[in-house]
Amino acid sequence: xxxxxxxxxxxxxxxxxxxxxxxxxxxxxxxxxxxxxxxxxxxxxxxxxxxxxxxxxxxxxxxxxxxxxxxxxxxxxxxxxxxxxxxxxxxxxxxxxxxxxxxxxxxxxxxxxxxxxxxxxxxxxxxxxxxxxxxxxxxxxxxxxxxxxxxxxxxxxxxxxxxxxxxxxxxxxxxxxxxxxxxxxxxxxxxxxxxxxxxxxxxxxxxxxxxxxxxxxxxxxxxxxxxxxxxxxxxxxxxxxxxxxxxxxxxxxxxxxxxxxxxxxxxxxxxxxxxxxxxxxxxxxxxxxxxxxxxxxxxxxxxxxxxxxxxxxxxxxxxxxxxxxxxxxxxxxxxxxxxxxxxxxxxxxxxxxxxxxxxxxxxxxxxxxxxxxxxxxxxxxxxxxxxxxxxxxxxxxxxxxxxxxxxxxxxxxxxxxxxxxxxxxxxxxxxxxxxxxxxxxxxxxxxxxxxxxxxxxxxxxxxxxxxxxxxxxxxxxxxxxxxxxxxxxxxxxxxxxxxxxxxxxxxxxxxxxxxxxxxxxxxxxxxxxxxxxxxxxxxxxxxxxxxxxxxxxxxxxxxxxxxxxxxxxxxxxxxxxxxxxxxxxxxxxxxxxxxxxxxxxxxxxxxxxxxxxxxxxxxxxxxxxxxxxxxxxxxxxxxxxxxxxxxxxxxxxxxxxxxxxxxxxxxxxxxxxxxxxxxxxxxxxxxxxxxxxxxxxxxxxxxxxxxxxxxxxxxxxxxxxxxxxxxxxxxxxxxxxxxxxxxxxxxxxxxxxxxxxxxxxxxxxxxxxxxxxxxxxxxxxxxxxxxxxxxxxxxxxxxxxxxxxxxxxxxxxxxxxxxxxxxxxxxxxxxxxxxxxxxxxxxxxxxxxxxxxxxxxxxxxxxxxxxxxxxxxxxx
Numbered sequence: 001x002x003x004x005x006x007x008x009x010x011x012x013x014x015x016x017x018x019x020x021x022x023x024x025x026x027x028x029x030x031x032x033x034x035x036x037x038x039x040x041x042x043x044x045x046x047x048x049x050x051x052x053x054x055x056x057x058x059x060x061x062x063x064x065x066x067x068x069x070x071x072x073x074x075x076x077x078x079x080x081x082x083x084x085x086x087x088x089x090x091x092x093x094x095x096x097x098x099x100x101x102x103x104x105x106x107x108x109x110x111x112x113x114x115x116x117x118x119x120x121x122x123x124x125x126x127x128x129x130x131x132x133x134x135x136x137x138x139x140x141x142x143x144x145x146x147x148x149x150x151x152x153x154x155x156x157x158x159x160x161x162x163x164x165x166x167x168x169x170x171x172x173x174x175x176x177x178x179x180x181x182x183x184x185x186x187x188x189x190x191x192x193x194x195x196x197x198x199x200x201x202x203x204x205x206x207x208x209x210x211x212x213x214x215x216x217x218x219x220x221x222x223x224x225x226x227x228x229x230x231x232x233x234x235x236x237x238x239x240x241x242x243x244x245x246x247x248x249x250x251x252x253x254x255x256x257x258x259x260x261x262x263x264x265x266x267x268x269x270x271x272x273x274x275x276x277x278x279x280x281x282x283x284x285x286x287x288x289x290x291x292x293x294x295x296x297x298x299x300x301x302x303x304x305x306x307x308x309x310x311x312x313x314x315x316x317x318x319x320x321x322x323x324x325x326x327x328x329x330x331x332x333x334x335x336x337x338x339x340x341x342x343x344x345x346x347x348x349x350x351x352x353x354x355x356x357x358x359x360x361x362x363x364x365x366x367x368x369x370x371x372x373x374x375x376x377x378x379x380x381x382x383x384x385x386x387x388x389x390x391x392x393x394x395x396x397x398x399x400x401x402x403x404x405x406x407x408x409x410x411x412x413x414x415x416x417x418x419x420x421x422x423x424x425x426x427x428x429x430x431x432x433x434x435x436x437x438x439x440x441x442x443x444x445x446x447x448x449x450x451x452x453x454x455x456x457x458x459x460x461x462x463x464x465x466x467x468x469x470x471x472x473x474x475x476x477x478x479x480x481x482x483x484x485x486x487x488x489x490x491x492x493x494x495x496x497x498x499x500x501x502x503x504x505x506x507x508x509x510x511x512x513x514x515x516x517x518x519x520x521x522x523x524x525x526x527x528x529x530x531x532x533x534x535x536x537x538x539x540x541x542x543x544x545x546x547x548x549x550x551x552x553x554x555x556x557x558x559x560x561x562x563x564x565x566x567x568x569x570x571x572x573x574x575x576x577x578x579x580x581x582x583x584x585x586x587x588x589x590x591x592x593x594x595x596x597x598x599x600x601x602x603x604x605x606x607x608x609x610x611x612x613x614x615x616x617x618x619x620x621x622x623x624x625x626x627x628x629x630x631x632x633x634x635x636x637x638x639x640x641x642x643x644x645x646x647x648x649x650x651x652x653x654x655x656x657x658x659x660x661x662x663x664x665x666x667x668x669x670x671x672x673x674x675x676x677x678x679x680x681x682x683x684x685x686x687x688x689x690x691x692x693x694x695x696x697x698x699x700x701x702x703x704x705x706x707x708x709x710x711x712x713x714x715x716x717x718x719x720x721x722x723x724x725x726x727x728x729x730x731x732x733x734x735x736x737x738x739x740x741x742x743x744x745x746x747x748x749x750x751x752x753x754x755x756x757x758x759x760x761x762x763x764x765x766x767x768x769x770x771x772x773x774x775x776x777x778x779x780x781x782x783x784x785x786x787x788x789x790x791x792x793x794x795x796x797x798x799x800x801x802x803x804x805x806x807x808x809x810x811x812x813x814x815x816x817x818x819x820x821x822x823x824x825x826x827x828x829x830x831x832x833x834x835x836x837x838x839x840x841x842x843x844x845x846x847x848x849x850x851x852x853x854x855x856x857x858x859x860x861x862x863x864x865x866x867x868x869x870x871x872x873x874x875x876x
Contacts (some may be wrong), residue, residue, distance in 0.1 A: 053211060054106035055084035056126040059114055062259065064141060066441065067200060068112065069471065070378070073439035074208055078220045087122035103129055108211055110137045112195075113186060115160070118153060119168040124182050131185045137210065138186050139203070140194045148187040150180040201231075201375045223402075227379075230400065233669045234380045236612060237363075239371045242505070242536070245498035246365050249354075252489055253369055256352040257473045258376075350473040353483045356491035358570045359530035359577075359679050362477040365491065366445055369475070377443040377473070385449035385478065386610045388718065389711060391456065394464050395428055395756040401435040418832025418872070421759035428757035429464055436466040441473070448610075448678070449478040456760045493527040502529065503546075505536040510546070517546040521553070524576035530679060531577045534584055537663040542587065549583070556582045571682055581683050584662060591658075597622055598655040602664060606681040607696045607719060609711035612673035617703050617712070619652035621695035693719050693729045697740065706747050713744050721745075721768035734776060734809055742816055745769045746823065753827055766824045773817045780810055811851065818847040822862050825869065834873035841866035 053075055057068050068084055075082040083102035090096050103109065109130030117123040130136035140148070147160055156165035169179035191210065195203045205224050212220025354362050370380045381400065383393045398404070419427075436442055444466075452461050462484065466472055476483050494502065499522045504510065510518070518535070525531035538544055544552075556579040571578060588599050600622035605613060607621075656674050659665035665674040676684075696716050704713060719729045720740065732740065745765060753762035821844035828837030845866060848859040 050081060051083045051102045051106045052080040052108065052215065053082045054102050054109045054126075054130075055082055055112075056087070056103075056109070056123060057084070057112040057114075058086050058088055058117055058120045058123050060086075060089075063197060064112065064114065066376075066471065067141065067195060067204075069439040070200070070441055071110075071204055071207060074204055074378075075211065077438075077440070078208060078212065078217065078223065080211070080215070080217075087126075088120060106130075106135075108135050108137055108214055109133075110139060110207070110211070112139045112141045113143070113148065114141045115143060118148075118179075118183060121174075124179060127186055128178065128182045131182065135214075136186075136189065137191050137207070137214075138189050138193070139207065140192070142196065144194050145187055145189070145192045148183055150183040150187075153183065197376070199375055201378060204378070231379060234374070234382070235367065235370055235669060236382050237367055237666055237675070238669060240364055240367060242502065242533070243364060243368050244502045245494050246361070246368065249365055249489060249491065250369060250372070253352055253354075253365070253475070254373070256489070257350055257475070349468040350470065351468050351486065352473075352475050353486045353488040354475065354477045354491060355479070355481060355483070355488040356477075357528075358479055359528050359677070360491045360493065361529040362491060363447055364529070366447060366475060366477055370443060370445060373443070377441045380443045380445060383444065383446045384610050385446045385476070387450045387455035389609065389611075389714070390446075390449070390461075391454055391464070392711075392714070392752070392756065392758055392761065394432065395758060397432050398428065398756070401432065403431050403435060418834075419830075421763070421831040421833075424757045424759050424831065426463075432464075433466045436472040437470050439471050441471040444472060444474045446474070446476045449476050449480065449483060452480070452483060456764070494529060494532070496522070496527075499527045499532055502532045503535045503539070505540040507539065514546040517550040521546065521550055521576075521580075524553070525580065526574055526576075528570070528574065528577060530677060531574075531580055533663045534580055537661060538584060538587070541661050552583045553579050571679065577679075578683070581680075584664065585687075588658065588662065588664070597652065598658050598664075601652075601655055602659065602676065602680065602684050603687060604684075604692050604695045605665075605676045606685045607693045607715065609715040610678075611711045612668035612670055612675045613712070614703070614709070615652055615656045615672050615674060617699040617709070618674070619655070620702055621692075621699040623695075694732075697730060697732065697736070700744060701736075701740065704744060706744070706751060710748060710751065713748050716740075717745055717748070717765060717768075721765075721772055723764065723768060734813070737772065737776065738809070738812055738816055741769050741773070741820075746816075746820065750823065759827070759831060763824065763827060766820055766827070770817060770820045770824070773813055773820065777810075777813055777817070780813070814847055814851055818844045818851070818862070821847070822865060825865060829865070829869055829872065834869045838866060838869045838873060841869055 055068065055072055055075075057064065059065075072082045072084045083099075083106065085095075085099050085102070087096065087099050090099060103126065109126065111117075111123060111126050111130065113123075113127075117127075127136060127138070138145075143160065147158075152158060153161050153165045153168060156162050169176045193203055193206055193210070205228060209221055209224045212218070212224070354365060356362050370382075374380055379400065381397050383397070384390070385393075436444065446461075449461070453459070454461070465474060468474070482488060493499075496519075500515075500518060503518050503522065521535055522532065525535075535546075535549065538549055539546060553576065585599055585602070589596050597619065601618045604621040605618065608618070656665065660667050660674065664680055665676050668675050696712070696719065700709065700713055700716050703709075706713065716730075717723075720732065720737075746769070749762040749765045749769075752758045752765070821840045825837040825841040825844065828834065828840065841862060845859065845862050848856065848862055852859050
């Protein structure tokens with residue numbers, strides 16, 4: 001493995017803190033005929049003798065090193081022993097000897113063929129060696145197999161070899177015919193893996209699949225197939241075909257994450273050599289002679305370093321913030337200012353923050369970047385940044401990364417003591433971080449981050465993120481002005497030309513009156529991309545021209561907005577956007593008479609989780625009672641004459657399709673799901689009242705699935721129970737409440753704790769569910785007490801308590817309460833809180849003794865759990 005050869009150039013080039021340079025040893029010859037017998041018994045590197053894959057390459061360009069590191073890490077993840085080295089960078093004879101041992105022992109030789117490979121004697125030797133053994137797998141990096149013809153290279157045929165062609169066989173140091181045989185042998189190879197920046201992921205998978213097949217590793221083939229299947233739905237939305245502008249922002253984002261691939265690789269990978277070390281030492285000695293001379297030399301050296309793009313950036317990282325410190329000079333020449341500005345944004349740490357108002361297009365920019373550069377990453381990991389769901393969404397990455405975090409019977413850490421809930425959650429988060437800190441590149445996208453602090457326990461988001469500077473890149477979008485103290489990429493509004501293109505849609509030419517109307521609408525909306533997209537949808541889908549649309553917007557009565565939340569600021573400051581939404585929804589209502597299913601679906605979408613919503617579940621929720629305010633009834637009086645009317649009921653598929661076509665909803669990559677923008681949900685909340693919140697309970701009870709709809713079940717729990725300072729919005733009848741807790745709340749808590757180690761969330765859900773049952777039980781008992789005092793009308797059904805009228809409800813309530821208490825006690829057993837678990841278990845035992853009796857199996861099982869808690873409490 002490459003780690004077994006600390007002196008290899010690849011290791012020294014890819015580690016942030018290389019080892020001190022060793023004295024160089026002159027090598028007279030590096031041919032394959034040099035001493036082999038001593039190498040076979042080379043004892044310090046026994047693992048090199050059993051190498052599975054030898055990975056040879058030459059060059060220091062950032063894309064090449066990124067590909068090599070990714071391929072090596074991927075092969076090692078599959079259980080193959082891989083040795084990766086650039087032999088030209090080997091520092092001494094010791095490193096060359098180890099590389100030759102690996103070549104001799106490797107079952108397969110993978111050689112990256114670049115434009116400069118044919119002038120590198122080590123690469124030519126590696127290709128000849130593995131060609132003779134018939135186990136060469138050439139990977140053509142930046143060129144095709146057809147370009148590797150010896151005559152074309154020598155005679156400099158074509159644009160490719162005008163610069164790199166010529167008598168390259170002279171550099172080989174051997175015979176011209178041997179060099180030609182190697183080049184032609186590579187050109188006739190049955191394996192053809194051609195790599196370019198647009199197919200990194202596919203070629204990595206192809207290489208792993210090919211090597212797994214050749215080495216007889218069936219598991220590798222199956223894993224690659226699963227990864228490719230999972231990559232189909234890695235992004236939440238399809239690519240936006242109407243994406244307009246943002247070329248500058250995309251270029252800046254690319255620079256912030258990748259750096260300049262076409263530039264000098266010395267800007268991105270800094271290696272300290274023996275000569276530079278000696279030069280620095282001499283400068284340090286001479287600097288003591290004169291302080292003025294020292295300052296002059298240091299200033300001159302700093303200017304030279306900055307001009308080469310090597311300005312060092314000092315990072316100070318803590319658990320809560322990151323600070324960047326540099327010594328950028330404003331006196332740089334004009335020709336270097338562009339590079340300086342680009343590097344001041346990038347920091348070469350693989351993290352970027354995008355900030356802007358709601359509806360400005362942050363998600364669209366992230367989506368476009370993810371689709372454009374998806375091949376540069378093994379997988380795009382999209383995480384919703386809403387406060388209540390952030391940690392849960394982050395830990396859902398575990399199965400996507402192939403990590404099993406299920407909590408089993410092991411309840412103790414390495415120190416042979418109980419693991420606390422904080423340690424359990426930290427262990428699960430650590431598993432995600434470790435996977436993201438490998439040499440395998442991932443793109444972690446946190447969209448719409450609401451707060452830097454976790455909603456559940458107030459911890460910083462830095463506890464979730466992997467260490468910056470690795471192969472994994474991180475992009476965060478937020479409405480916050482600054483995130484993690486990182487200089488953000490702030491999005492501005494579209495230009496006038498871009499706004500006009502976005503509003504026109506498929507229309508190429510417009511009359512002067514319509515063009516002027518679009519400009520007026522653009523000014524009214526403040527060039528907000530979300531509003532411009534709504535304008536495009538109305539103009540494209542309906543026989544309504546821009547001038548008519550402007551008249552409709554002006555006819556909507558103005559109203560004073562009373563939005564209170566921070567995210568409602570855009571709506572409050574942009575009344576024209578609200579008027580446009582009024583027009584759009586009035587058109588939808590009149591186009592779908594009498595059912596108006598589409599607008600009802602939007603009305604109930606506010607109560608679901610921020611993730612994509614199943615269309616069938618949304619339609620069920622929309623079928624509940626739908627309330628409308630008097631204001632909208634007045635709006636319909638003005639706008640009813642302008643909309644298409646269909647006097648038949650439409651299906652849920654047609655309703656969802658209409659919402660997508662009108663840009664009110666967005667289609668999801670998950671089949672049968674749609675998503676809504678936060679501004680649309682805010683508008684829906686103002687349009688409807690809390691009476692429609694109960695519709696989500698009805699939808700979940702009918703089609704809810706714990707594995708597929710966990711986020712929406714959580715949303716229903718937030719509405720039903722009191723979490724923190726949030727009041728409960730929904731009041732359910734006794735039977736419905738018991739059914740919901742038994743079918744959804746209790747299994748959701750168990751799933752959250754076991755599969756994702758979200759201990760605080762699971763315990764809090766069990767606690768509020770227990771409190772809801774206790775409040776219901778108190779209500780039962782108070783009604784029973786009141787009924788006993790009403791002796792004047794004993795036969796009046798209204799004077800009878802709920803216990804007397806239906807004793808099975810009270811029995812079910814008590815039984816469910818005991819189950820919740822016992823479940824909480826078992827979780828306390830795994831979290832080391834034995835005293836609290838014992839109290840909960842004693843209460844559960846008392847309830848079950850009353851219901852089932854002392855000798856019942858359920859009572860005995862709960863008593864055994866209590867005895868375990870008592871035993872652990874005495875032991876620890």
